[in-house]
Amino acid sequence: MAGRWRTWGLRLATALAFVLSCGLGGGAAAQGIESVLRPGEVIEGHAKVEDDCGQCHVKFDRNAQDRLCADCHKDVGRDVRERTGFHGRQKPQACRNCHTDHKGRGARIVMFDERNFDHTQSDYALRGRHEKVECRKCHEPAKRWREAPHDCNACHRKDDTHKGSLGTKCADCHTENSWKEARFDHEKTRFALTGKHVDAKCADCHKDSRYKETPRTCIGCHRKEDDGAKGHKGRFGIKCESCHGTKAWKPSTFNHDQDTKYPLRFAHGKAKCGDCHTGILFKDKTGSACIDCHRKDDDGAKGHKGSLGRDCGSCHTERGWKETGGRFDHAKSRFPLLGAHRDTECKACHKSTNYKEAPRDCVGCHRKDDKHEGNLGTQCADCHNERKWSETAGRFDHDKTKFKLRNAHAAKTVKCDACHVNLRSFRNTATDCLACHKKDDKHQGQLGPKCEQCHGDRDWKVPAFDHRVTRFPLLGRHVAVKCGDCHATPRYRDAARDCWSCHKKDDKHKLAYGTACESCHNARGWGLWDFDHDRRSSFALDGAHRKTACAACHTRPAPAGKAIAEVGTSCLACHRKDDTHDGGFGSRCEQCHYTDRWKRVRPRPGADAAPPHMPQRLALGLPGGSRP
Numbered sequence: 001m002a003g004r005w006r007t008w009g010l011r012l013a014t015a016l017a018f019v020l021s022c023g024l025g026g027g028a029a030a031q032g033i034e035s036v037l038r039p040g041e042v043i044e045g046h047a048k049v050e051d052d053c054g055q056c057h058v059k060f061d062r063n064a065q066d067r068l069c070a071d072c073h074k075d076v077g078r079d080v081r082e083r084t085g086f087h088g089r090q091k092p093q094a095c096r097n098c099h100t101d102h103k104g105r106g107a108r109i110v111m112f113d114e115r116n117f118d119h120t121q122s123d124y125a126l127r128g129r130h131e132k133v134e135c136r137k138c139h140e141p142a143k144r145w146r147e148a149p150h151d152c153n154a155c156h157r158k159d160d161t162h163k164g165s166l167g168t169k170c171a172d173c174h175t176e177n178s179w180k181e182a183r184f185d186h187e188k189t190r191f192a193l194t195g196k197h198v199d200a201k202c203a204d205c206h207k208d209s210r211y212k213e214t215p216r217t218c219i220g221c222h223r224k225e226d227d228g229a230k231g232h233k234g235r236f237g238i239k240c241e242s243c244h245g246t247k248a249w250k251p252s253t254f255n256h257d258q259d260t261k262y263p264l265r266f267a268h269g270k271a272k273c274g275d276c277h278t279g280i281l282f283k284d285k286t287g288s289a290c291i292d293c294h295r296k297d298d299d300g301a302k303g304h305k306g307s308l309g310r311d312c313g314s315c316h317t318e319r320g321w322k323e324t325g326g327r328f329d330h331a332k333s334r335f336p337l338l339g340a341h342r343d344t345e346c347k348a349c350h351k352s353t354n355y356k357e358a359p360r361d362c363v364g365c366h367r368k369d370d371k372h373e374g375n376l377g378t379q380c381a382d383c384h385n386e387r388k389w390s391e392t393a394g395r396f397d398h399d400k401t402k403f404k405l406r407n408a409h410a411a412k413t414v415k416c417d418a419c420h421v422n423l424r425s426f427r428n429t430a431t432d433c434l435a436c437h438k439k440d441d442k443h444q445g446q447l448g449p450k451c452e453q454c455h456g457d458r459d460w461k462v463p464a465f466d467h468r469v470t471r472f473p474l475l476g477r478h479v480a481v482k483c484g485d486c487h488a489t490p491r492y493r494d495a496a497r498d499c500w501s502c503h504k505k506d507d508k509h510k511l512a513y514g515t516a517c518e519s520c521h522n523a524r525g526w527g528l529w530d531f532d533h534d535r536r537s538s539f540a541l542d543g544a545h546r547k548t549a550c551a552a553c554h555t556r557p558a559p560a561g562k563a564i565a566e567v568g569t570s571c572l573a574c575h576r577k578d579d580t581h582d583g584g585f586g587s588r589c590e591q592c593h594y595t596d597r598w599k600r601v602r603p604r605p606g607a608d609a610a611p612p613h614m615p616q617r618l619a620l621g622l623p624g625g626s627r628p
Helices: 002-021 026-037 044-049 064-072 074-082 085-089 128-132 152-159 218-227 266-270 290-298 339-343 362-369 434-440 476-480 543-547 572-578 614-620
Strands: 525-529
Touching (some): 064 074, 074 085
C-alpha cells in the first residue's frame, strides 16, 4: 500500500512540475490537473459530462460510482433494484466490470453477443418456434432491446383470424410450437363439451372463426331437427335439454315422473304429449288440474257443471274417468258421514249431480221430524245424534247455555219439563230464580229477583249472608247478634238502620240527647262511650267544666234528627243564677271569674298572675279566656 501511495505521489509531483513549468495557474491549473490525471477520452454518449467528473465519480469513494450510474440509467437501475430484466438477473457486481470508459469516443463499452445470448436471463424466455426466430424480428433497430413487446398480438396481429374478438391473450389457446396448434380447454368456458359435443368439430359451431358470438342454446345448432318432420316446430320452446341429452338426440331422456310435479299413472301414461301440451311449452303453461283436460267431461250431461271445483281426483281415478266407486272420502268433505248417515244412499241427500246443492244442516232433511216447530232453530245436532233421531238423552250440554245446571239443578234431579213447559218453550226460558221459585220467596219480592245473592243451588236455605254488601255492615257486638233480633219478619228491608230503634231500652237519657246514639256510643259495647267536647264542639271544656255532668248544661230535649239541643257558649247561659251583679257587669263573666271555681275572682290588673289554665283560653279566644 505504501508503495502505491509513493507512485501516486511521484505522478502528482511530476504533473505539478509540468503545469508550473508551462506557466499555468488558477482555474486553468485545476482543469489541467484533471486533464493530466484523466486516463483517456470518454465515449460519445458521455462526452457532455466529460469535464464534470462528479457526474460519475465521488472523491475517495469508488463504490459511489454504481449509484451514480443508476441515477443516469434509470431503467437499468430499476431492473437491478427489482431483480428483473437482464441486469437484475446478473450476479451483483460493479458496473465498471462490464462497462469501462475513457477509451475514446468511438469505443464500444457494451459487448453484446446476439448469437450466444441466453434469453432466459431476460423477462421473456424463448420456447418452441421462438428459439429459431431472428432477433430483428422482435427487436427493431431504432429501439432498445428492452423495448421489444411481450404480448403475442404485437407480432401475430396478421395471424389473428378472430379479428380481435377474443382479445389479445393468444397464449390461452395457441402455443409456441406452432400457431395453428391450439390447446383450448373448453371446460373453462360457459359451455362445457359433453357427450357427442366432444367429437364435434370447432367449425360446426363456430362459424367464420367467431367464437364469442357462438350460441350456447341447443336450438342455436339444432333448429333444423326441431323444424323437421318429426320435430316440435317450436311448440315446446327452446330448452331442448329438458328432453334431449348430449349422448344422442334420440330417444328423449325426459322422465315425466321425476322431472315434473305431475307423475303419469295408468291411463295418463299412454297419453301422447300433444294431448295435454296443446300450446307452446314454457309460454302457455299446461295446467295440472284434472279439469284442465276433462272439462268436457264435467260439462257433459252427467257432469257436475263446475259445481265441485277443479279437484276431480277426489272422486275419479287415473284408470278411467267413470271409475269412482269407493274413491270419494266423505270424511274429508264439509259433512262427514256418521252413525245412520253412513248407510244412507247418495241420492237421498244429493238430488242432482250438483252435489254442493245438498243441504248440510239437519233441518234440511229432518224438518218433518222437528217437533219443536222451529222454536229451537236449525241446530238439531245440539240435542239429537246421528245414531237415532229420537235418541237425545245426554246429548244436550246445558252448560253451553246461559244457565248451567249445578247441584240441585242437575239433570238427574230436575226434569226438563219442570222449567220447559212443552217442546216449543225450550228457547227464551226465563233464567232468573223467581221464575221458578216465586212460591219459595218469603221476602214477598222485597229483595228483588236476584235470589242467588243469598241462596245457593245446593239448597234453598241460606248458608251464610255477607252483611258487608248491605247498607248496614255489622261491626263489633253486632256481628254476634242473631238475625231475628233486628229482622222481625223475612221482609228484611223493613228493619231500621238507626241505633235508637233497637236500643230504646238502653237509652237512659230519655231522648234528651236525641236518637243519634252513635255520636257517643259505638258498636263495641253500649257502655263504652266517648265524646270529645274539645274537638267536636265549639266549646272546649276546661277547669271545673271537665267534671261537670252533661245534663248540667244540656237541660232541654234534643230536636228531631239531632243529638243534643243547642246551648249558649256564654257564661250566663249556665251561670245566670250565680250572677250576683244582676247583669250590671254584662255577660262576659270570664273577665273576673275563673273556670276552675266561680267564687274565685281575678285580682286587679298586675296584682297576681293568671291561673295556669287561663292563658290557654285567652290564646284560643274561647269563652272564659278573653282578657279584661
